[in-house]
Amino acid sequence: MIASLDSLRAQPERLERLWANTRHFREGLQQLGLNTGASVTPIVPVMLGDEAQATAFGRELRAAGVYAQAFTYPVVPQGKARIRCIVSASHSQDDLDVALEAFAAIGRRLRLI
Numbered sequence: 001m002i003a004s005l006d007s008l009r010a011q012p013e014r015l016e017r018l019w020a021n022t023r024h025f026r027e028g029l030q031q032l033g034l035n036t037g038a039s040v041t042p043i044v045p046v047m048l049g050d051e052a053q054a055t056a057f058g059r060e061l062r063a064a065g066v067y068a069q070a071f072t073y074p075v076v077p078q079g080k081a082r083i084r085c086i087v088s089a090s091h092s093q094d095d096l097d098v099a100l101e102a103f104a105a106i107g108r109r110l111r112l113i
Contacts, residue, residue: 018042018089021096025087028100033113037082045071046083046103048112054081057106064102 022042029036035047048054051072058070061083072081087096107113 014089018087021089021091021093022087024093025085025091025096025100028096029103032100032104032107034103034107042087044085044087046085048081048083049079051078051081053110053112054083057110057112058083060106060110061102064106066099066102068099 019042022044026036026044029044029046037045037047039045046057046068048057054070054072058068061068068083068085070081071084076082085099104113
């Protein structure tokens with residue numbers, strides 16, 4: 001853990017990039033009309049509520065090459081199903097845009113946006 005903190009001190013631009021990536025991704029999801037909940041961390045939820053929709057969305061995202069995990073009951077309360085996305089400093093802008101395009105296409109196909 002100390003090595004991780006030393007790395008952050010030595011490379012502050014990685015932390016800045018993490019937060020820039022997180023903002024870009026969250027805002028992109030919100031512009032699509034998706035609910036990102038109240039999270040203020042690089043773990044960005046897409047709140048769907050319905051378990052079947054979350055499961056289908058997660059399956060289609062993986063098929064499109066985007067790894068984002070659906071979380072349903074009993075991991076989260078009933079009616080609070082979501083897709084869990086984790087943004088990192090290693091993602092490029094293109095990576096995030098490809099993921100946002102997949103969210104848009106799948107969201108429209110599933111009639112969620």
